[in-house]
Amino acid sequence: MSEWWRGAVTYQIYPRSYQDSTGNGIGDLPGITARLPYIADLGVDAIWLSPIFTSPMADMGYDVANYTDIDPCFGTLADFDALIARAHELGLKVIIDQVLSHSSNQHPFFQESRQSRDNPKADWYVWADPQHDGSPPNNWLAIFGGGAWQWEPRRHQYYLHNFLVEQPDFNFHNPDVQDWLLSTMRFWLDRGVDGFRLDTVNFYFHDKLLRSDPADYRRKAVPEWNPYAMQYHIFSKNQPENLPFIERMRALLDEYPDRTMVGEMGESHHAIRMMGEYTTGKRLHMCYSFEMLDTAFSAAHFRQQIEEFFTDAPHGWPCWAFSNHDVVRHASRWAAHGANQDALAKQAGALLLSLQGSICLYQGEELGQTESDLEYHELTDPQGIRFWPENKGRDGCRTPMVWDASQRNTGFSTGKPWLPINAPQMNRHVAGQVGKADSVLAFYKQMLALRRSSEALQHGNSVFFDTAEPILAFTRGDNVLCVFNLSPQAQTVQVQGTLDMALSTAAQLSDTTLALGANGVAIFYVTGDVAVA
Structure with a gap:
């Protein structure tokens, strides 16, 4: 393939x-x-x-x-x-x-699942009993605001929605x-x-024990605009069972x-x-x-x-x-x-x-x-x-x-x-x-066109030079050098090597001095060793 x-x-x-x-x-x-x-x-x-x-x-x-x-x-x-x-x-x-x-909560499988605890699709979504005080089973939050659990009176249970209430999560443990x-x-x-x-x-799998997510260890001085960012989501997503399922998907694609x-x-x-x-x-x-x-x-x-x-x-x-x-x-x-x-x-x-x-x-x-x-x-x-x-x-x-x-x-x-x-x-x-x-x-x-014509830009390894901000410089493969001035102020950088300009904006090479204007770009084909400082 x-x-x-x-x-x-x-x-x-x-x-x-x-x-x-x-x-x-x-x-x-x-x-x-x-x-x-x-x-x-x-x-x-x-x-x-x-x-x-x-x-x-x-x-x-x-x-x-x-x-x-x-x-x-x-x-x-x-x-x-x-x-x-x-x-x-x-x-x-x-x-x-x-x-x-x-x-969607309009999917026929969810419409069936929400009706009772014993129908053919009852275990196709993530359902959980309330705590003794009627509150959700844990503290998981939804990305679009509020808690990640929605009450369903027909089952006397909550269902999980990591996103909108209208987006119930599938139960991948099934x-x-x-x-x-x-x-x-x-x-x-x-x-x-x-x-x-x-x-x-x-996000595919959730923690089967429904353990609460801890607070984000990177505590903020002020709350985030979205409280979802205030938790460290080690149980509501990122479960180890994700990887075997992804391997199943890969096996499917490898058939084609x-x-x-x-x-x-x-x-x-x-x-x-x-x-x-x-x-x-x-x-x-x-x-x-x-x-x-x-x-x-x-x-x-x-x-x-x-x-x-x-x-x-x-x-x-x-x-x-x-x-x-x-x-x-x-x-x-x-x-x-x-x-x-x-x-x-x-x-x-x-x-x-x-x-x-x-x-x-x-x-x-x-x-x-x-x-x-x-x-x-x-x-x-x-x-x-x-x-x-x-x-x-x-x-x-x-x-x-x-x-x-x-x-x-x-x-x-x-x-x-x-x-x-x-x-x-x-x-x-x-x-x-x-x-x-x-x-x-x-x-x-x-x-x-340059990327498409260059094996180095498509597949070559990157080697970065230790340049000071705002200069970013690296080679791709063995014959391409890329230099960027990531600022709106003109900069100069010293470049040594056998160079042939492939593409540039606001850039000029004179001897070993590369002058880069505001947001300047210089991409060179190189022969042999090159140095940037």
């Missing part, structure tokens, strides 16, 4: 916000299919579709009511088949989201649940998908040629170590965490993530991202570190695409797209609605793709978009950057 995924670049599509083909303001599968040539032209290897399954959309598709059908707002199974065929025709692999840890979930994955493998992005991959799995590590403690653990041996092919999806932006931070991963897991494999559908877009998150939006966007693209591991780009990232500032009445995300205004939720990074500002609703839809498209986002539209040599889009295409 080939390992096409190792070092590959995947483009994440948020289906509701990519392209609407019907005029109802919601993106859909035929719309995505129509835009696949644009994605193929970027030079990526695969696409990842956020959930498209039948869902009441309490959490925008991450509450699945039917694991083997397409939600009507996105289209039909025939539309999905057409998307797969067109993507493969264009040389693109297709990865789909799998939300296995929980279902082997029938495992078998059934694997069968739903087989359904999509047989349909031709090339892999899966596994939502919250460390050239398939892959990338897991989302939803963890704030030891996430890099756990990424390594989950990708070593016959487990996940790749894993990502939120370590590079946060506010930290320094040479030391980026270096630490790479070195820590490959030191702890030399046989594991990471997938790195700077933005996705759950976090503030990095062009806004890191704005203070950029001389301007374009300079920061180009540098972030060059840095991400030069890292050792596989890469995921979020739609609009190639345009330097920024976070949309929405009003409370415009929100759809339960996180924002619950925690406003301290946290505005995830809608700001999910607003529709901006194709052409001269068209109605920027070419996304002929109808009113499900989320508004504001002026700052309209200014960064595809049509306004196509054919412009100095655009962010053009730079991403150049960087993607």
Whole structure:
């Protein structure tokens, strides 16, 4: 079997916000299919579709009511088949989201399970008796606020929901649940998908003894905006039984040629170590965490993530991202570190695409797209609605793709978009950057082409130089040198070796002095030894 995924670049599509083909303001599968040539032209290897399954959309598709059908707002199974065929025709692999840890409370299995303690699906979800005072069985908290237990009067029991009340957790300690979930994955493998992005991959199993989670040992001076972060979640997730189940998933995928799995590590403690653990041996092919999806932006931070991963897991494999559908877009998150939006966007693209591991780009990232500032009445995300205004939720990074500002609703839809498209986002539209040599889009295409043509950038090991902030410098393999000025102030650095500039922004090499302007980037082909100081 080939390992096409190792070092590959995947483009994440948020289906509701990519392209609407019907005029109802919601993106859909035929719309995505129509835009696949644009994605193929970027030079990526695969696409990842956020959930498209039948869902009441309490959490925008991450509450699945039917694991083997397409939600009507996105289209039909025939539309999905057409998307797969067109993507493969264009040389693109297709990865789909799998939300296995929980279902929608509208799923028929949960509707049956909640009726009584002795029906055929009674043990398919996590149920527990109340304590003697009627309170929940332990102190577990839900990510979207409040306790993680919801009372069900028909059973006189609580059910577990690590996320919304509408998202009850499956009981993975029941082997029938495992078998059934694997069968739903087989359904999509047989349909031709090339892999899966596994939502919250460390949440599958819970502690059978239902022991309470301890307080986070990193005590805060003031409470977090979300009290979930105040616990150390050693019992509500991250159980050792997760790994054998993941090995079962891997065995399933190994029945099919050239398939892959990338897991989302939803963890704030030891996430890099756990990424390594989950990708070593016959487990996940790749894993990502939120370590590079946060506010930290320094040479030391980026270096630490790479070195820590490959030191702890030399046989594991990471997938790195700077933005996705759950976090503030990095062009806004890191704005203070950029001389301007374009300079920061180009540098972030060059840095991400030069890292050792596989890469995921979020739609609009190639345009330097920024976070949309929405009003409370415009929100759809339960996180924002619950925690406003301290946290505005995830809608700001999910607003529709901006194709052409001269068209109605920027070419996304002929109808009113499900989320508004504001002026700052309209200014960064595809049509306004196509054919412009100095655009962010053009730079991403150049960087993607460079990575694709370089064995070192796809698979080479990283060796970092001991440079002072804000300079980050490392080699990839034996013939590529990458140097970044992670600041809006000009810097100089001494470089020795036989160098040939492959790609740069705001960079000039004179003898052994490399001058890097604000957010400057210099990527060289090198021959022989090289030194940076």
